[in-house]
Amino acid sequence: MNKGMVFGGRAACFLPIILVLCLTRNSNILPVAEAIWLTIPSSGTKCVSEEIQSNVVVLGDYYVIDENNPDHIPTISARVTSPFGNNLHHNENATHGQFAFTTSESGNYLACFWKDGSHQKDSELTLGVDWKTGIAAKDWESVAKKEKIEGVELVLRRLQGIVETICGNLIYLRDREADMREVSEATNARVAWFSIMSLGVCIAVSVLQIWYLKRYFVKKKLI
């Protein structure tokens, strides 16, 4: 009981620091460390894509990182397209942006970024992209609030989500392997069948040739 109070006391001291660190995580004051940083070339677009199945939540967040001149941050344009070419998100002349959507078809989702025409300097830009799909995109804070769970129970619920994703992935891989096995076996049968048929075509064509030539020479009274 005593130990609990001592530790609780120390934790209460550090609570505001932890809170500040966590709350500023999502703003532009402190860059988010989970994101991946890319360099956008001075001319041309930089695209990142991912192969996503249907019915998956995708959450994206991008922001320009420029320590050289903080008061004149270069702007970029972004576009996110679905595998069928539909434009899911389009933003011009921005230093940061967010997008969220649920995939309706499975395929390759592409997010492209390019530098804006107004900042045509010959320098490359660093862009931070935070791209989350599926279980990583789930809003656990709202789940915690809605179901009134907290602490260890919430973490375990999260782990259960991860395990379910793993199961789903395994089933997907198994189905793909079954598809591929069918394609392989069909190709194998085809190779055998087509090779024998090509031998048959060869023989048939040469027999036809000889028959035709013989008929021709007999007609021309050469034989």
Add this chain to the structure above:
Amino acid sequence: MERKWRKIWGLIGLLLLNFVNNVSSLSLTITKVECVYKIVRSEGDIVSGNFVVVDHHIFWSSDHPGIDFSIISPGGDILHNLKGTSGDKFSFKAPRSGLYQFCFHNPLSTPETIALYIHIGHIPNEHNLAKNEHVDPINVKIAELREALEAVTTEQKYLKARDAVHRRTNESTKKRVIGYTVGEYILLTIASVLQVVYIRRLFSKSVGYNRI
């Protein structure tokens, strides 16, 4: 009083959650050199990941040099260097915190697509004397469990990417078998028809000379 401490622990637990989710998976196209940067927050974090060359062109030359891959630490040392690969897994313990670079180099001019997955795992130390905080041992165990699950997920991403490559190879083989076989039949027929036409021409012009 008890409820208050439970709430505080709950809040800390929730907040600590934010620090352990650190994954990024995406596909990039590489024309010459492409670098991806990632911040590792604390020293001792385990960085693991994999990459697979998806668009490895299955063309005439089977001696494609492959893609060069290197990981550069914030201090400038090269932690991992692979030449001429078509996909690999990597895992290392970050010697210091900071910005790590994952660089790809394409020796040929044809652009290649690479599916990359990086995961940074952080397990809080039970007695982190430097930061003077005390972490509940259950949180450490939960973090370890989570890292184990993330290792499974990392492996699955690798398998998915490899499966995609294998599928492309298979479909390309199927198309090639059909295409080349039909082409072969047509060429064979054309060659034999041309042979017959040629022989006809030979005998029709010089009949007079060859008549016995």
